[in-house]
Amino acid sequence: MRKMKAAVYVRPGVISLVDKPIPTAVPGSVVVRVTTTTICGTDVHILKGEFPVDAGRTIGHEPVGVIAEIGAGVTGYAVGQRVVVGAITPCGQCHTCLDGHQAQCGGKAAGGWRFGNTIDGCQAEYLLVPHAMGNLEPIPDGLTDEQVLMCPDIMSTGFGGAESGGIKIGDTVVIFAQGPIGLCATAGAKLRGASLIIAVDGLQARLDVARTLGADVTIDYTKSDPLTEIMRLTQGRGVDVAIEALGTQATFEQCLRALKPGGTLSSLGVYSGKLSLPLDAFAAGLGDHRIVTTLCPGGKERMRRLMNVVASGRVSLESLVTHRFKLDEIELAYELFANQRDGVLKVAITP
């Protein structure tokens, strides 16, 4: 049996590179040789033991690669084809998928998120892709791996936050936190026609990137109070849509306080501990507020659309790749990324 390198979760605090058998394409699935992948904030939650996965699970859900083996029943693809696969791999055929909630595939919360969670992921040399007919999307000619590396997760998630927020032309939108997902939400807000986009973070470098992706105004919360600034910028009106991209009580609450009556809080964060709704900001329930959460939309149609956005030049996220590592060095990559050292935004990992 041929072996490959894979980064697996061992125990809280430890992700290690180990040898594993190369997967075989069972019916309906495809094996992809990973050419580039990356590390996500969620992987750090796993590393820290905050989001439990089985010991031995290969981590990673952001694959770019080449088809290596095609299982029975999968048609329309060829070995050697370059493909992107979404972080979320819906089956497309369960009640929940057919009801339009593909990310909750199987009717389980986050059930569509399989890679590096309930099955082996892509921080490895090879990846077994289930429900391949619905999840493999060829990469358009002329696009590099790094150009499409953000499609599987952060671009899909960030844009999803803008989409679920129901942004309309001329809206004012604030995005709290400008990590990779918040930056993509900023880009998404611009794509949907917001005319005043306010990005909030505590790191000037991230706010600088936010400006290149669509932010009209940036607020460094270590220097000024976001709510005071937002109310000044909106003449006391509040924002139409507030996007939460961190997953903390503080940012969730500030989002709610920033909203106009009738506004929408679009939440992307993964929360831990406790989350409360301040009733004054929530107008005791009388403010026609909406709170919507969005898990990364997946499936090959989503990937096709996102790569088209890249190909058209509408949004360029390559600059988010601040560091590059070989798969062999992935433990170093985790160390850098988990500690947000050296201005890291996203790392590219190449097996």
Add this chain to the structure above:
Amino acid sequence: MRKMKAAVYVRPGVISLVDKPIPTAVPGSVVVRVTTTTICGTDVHILKGEFPVDAGRTIGHEPVGVIAEIGAGVTGYAVGQRVVVGAITPCGQCHTCLDGHQAQCGGKAAGGWRFGNTIDGCQAEYLLVPHAMGNLEPIPDGLTDEQVLMCPDIMSTGFGGAESGGIKIGDTVVIFAQGPIGLCATAGAKLRGASLIIAVDGLQARLDVARTLGADVTIDYTKSDPLTEIMRLTQGRGVDVAIEALGTQATFEQCLRALKPGGTLSSLGVYSGKLSLPLDAFAAGLGDHRIVTTLCPGGKERMRRLMNVVASGRVSLESLVTHRFKLDEIELAYELFANQRDGVLKVAITP
């Protein structure tokens, strides 16, 4: 100056019937002689001092009456015409109304709710209706006052909870609390095509009414655990839409726990104290949940539609009127209603 009787807020715990001048129709407004009105749960919050209004404010926001005087600039109406006016009286011309958030008129939370809150209300012999062109709707021939008495608030609010929930044909919907608004939400869920409607309350009499309005299953939470029952009824799937119609942490939380991944919590309650989101039920933010709040939709078009629902016989809410009082007896009516004595659901007050 002619005088009239009016029920005014005096101080926490005291609403008294006093003499006040009959209002005069200023430009754009109309004076309505109130023929029937009622008491709302919100009025009880005001009585208890939990929802502050100015001392001396006439209470009440559910008017049925007859046009007594028409102000300058108001056309298309005649003195003597029987009309219903919504609890919420949007101006129709501010930025917020034109943006589709009429209940938040003027851009202030609940800004469209004026009667018995920011201006004098209708627990009186006469009522001054602002923005009359957008808010007066003639009562179709053949409908009695009591048949349309629920249109201004509870029917509009309850149906609104079903509408905002985005109920689809074949949905399973649970409604927590079967007070007047919850009962209307139950009726609204049926009107939108839910095929399994579960009503929860602790009073059998209310659950019995819920059955007549559309509930397929009722759960007395004093006798069995709602969540266990809901999961059994849905084969563990959870409900598509959960409607909160009480305004407590317990019911809000049970709504969230009852939801399927991808489901919607439609909140109608007025909350006080604290409100927290249990993160397990909220899937840490990954469950594609939506939480929407709805303040009573107002305006004459809404009233026209609701009265058509009554006229067509689709929904009959007359049976909710369990007690009748003269305006002179309103203090007794408050005593009964605030203490939920004698199986009271709604009272009819006639000046």
Add this chain to the structure above:
Amino acid sequence: MRKMKAAVYVRPGVISLVDKPIPTAVPGSVVVRVTTTTICGTDVHILKGEFPVDAGRTIGHEPVGVIAEIGAGVTGYAVGQRVVVGAITPCGQCHTCLDGHQAQCGGKAAGGWRFGNTIDGCQAEYLLVPHAMGNLEPIPDGLTDEQVLMCPDIMSTGFGGAESGGIKIGDTVVIFAQGPIGLCATAGAKLRGASLIIAVDGLQARLDVARTLGADVTIDYTKSDPLTEIMRLTQGRGVDVAIEALGTQATFEQCLRALKPGGTLSSLGVYSGKLSLPLDAFAAGLGDHRIVTTLCPGGKERMRRLMNVVASGRVSLESLVTHRFKLDEIELAYELFANQRDGVLKVAITP
């Protein structure tokens, strides 16, 4: 090789019962033994040669049956299970399905409609169901074949017309033509909360059924002019939604003329010949009109929802079955149905 009886299209004017091999379950598919099926207006179009299919194609797309054989890769089902399969069998995994247009599966117009069109259908003893994981729905205990016989097509289509029309609570809706699909659209309009439902047809017997399914008013167009009546009933306002359920220029045009400015024409008909938009009724393009067409929604989640509507007693369509035939007699059944003899609405065919 075992043989079965099947009704196949031979040439224009001829559908014959022939012997065919019983299909075998290939991977991803299931063979269903048909217990009850029916004939659709579209089958009559095929019979007449107006809608071309290959000679030798088994006709029929409304199956109720029992699982006879399960192909590789299909899990969660058992031989002997009673199931309903939609007329439309989306794959769930192509770009078009994942984009939410399952009825246009594969990106081809009406591509999701396979049975009796591009593959063999169900007017036979056995049926091969492709994409079985997404298309087989078990029948809830206690429901008879005839109770669920309308789910695969006319109930899904008719309800779909009401859903696509965007009916709101209190809407006025007219449905032109009260054949089986128009009757289901009438029932669907009621399920969505319309408060005035106007059914138009030229046969009193069909108008009588319309009343039992939700029509408040019926118009026999042989006796009075529908538009005059509609404008009288709506005080000149026009209807909010007009549903076309026949597929002719005359009914399409009357739908458009019946609409209010801002109204929606929801089209279910299959048109032949020419179709023109009268510009006066279309307000030269300035009337904010919407014209939407809906092909029968399919997939197992849709079937689950529709059977729940039946199980809850919300809508009962058994009375639409006016005649019953053995599969051996199907040529007689076509003769009756195609000529709309003897008050036929739908026939039940049992192999």
Add this chain to the structure above:
Amino acid sequence: MRKMKAAVYVRPGVISLVDKPIPTAVPGSVVVRVTTTTICGTDVHILKGEFPVDAGRTIGHEPVGVIAEIGAGVTGYAVGQRVVVGAITPCGQCHTCLDGHQAQCGGKAAGGWRFGNTIDGCQAEYLLVPHAMGNLEPIPDGLTDEQVLMCPDIMSTGFGGAESGGIKIGDTVVIFAQGPIGLCATAGAKLRGASLIIAVDGLQARLDVARTLGADVTIDYTKSDPLTEIMRLTQGRGVDVAIEALGTQATFEQCLRALKPGGTLSSLGVYSGKLSLPLDAFAAGLGDHRIVTTLCPGGKERMRRLMNVVASGRVSLESLVTHRFKLDEIELAYELFANQRDGVLKVAITP
């Protein structure tokens, strides 16, 4: 009585500059001194007698100006304030406005379009604005008249075509005709996140402008066949949304033929003569197509949003002003504009 200059419709072929009394602000209205206005294609239809208005009617519906007099009951504005008023002036208080169809104000087709149609318009020195509270929007500091001159009509209409089309991130959109409204639709498609925008026209100069506003590909229909090109560009898939911005059978039909199954035809044109739906392109009604028409959205909230889009620099339409005239020269301006001489796109008229 003070007089002013006004361009009035006299008879087919004749619009003349005449003297008229300066209007007086009746209650609820405001008089605006017009500082800049323009000519619309619809005005040319009026000039040619194709769209009937009363003889003597002052033409024009695209006003930028300064408040000159404020009527009783209008608050929150000041004489001397610079304002924009939409071409459509909804009352905000009728059933139709409250139902969300403000452009059809009063329930009449195009009822919200009053200026230069049912009341005097703005090709004059002064303009009486009805329902002023809902229709006057102050111009943000720093914006010139010409920067906001497209807001009242073509920007609102063109963006409206993109909005009504339901464009999603990653959509392919074609816009047929790149006159002023088509160009704005092109800009609108980009604002909503389309990733492939195809602009079709027969004038290279207009296609060049289309590129600056968001078109990725332009097709000169005099040189190549649009449908062949569109199918090539979309790999035979068809477009998600096709926007019709001319008002002819040919472009309407090409839009329909360009659509994917499940696609939307968003129509902005004003049609005359006949309009037919080719049934092959319409898939005989089975293609889940949608056809939506959009009349220019009006009201002050819309103007606020559009001016914010201008202020943010998202879209710049100043370059559409190709020619400038004094009001005294308006007959020359009509002569140029009606004959599309000298590469004219829009003219600025200054009283």
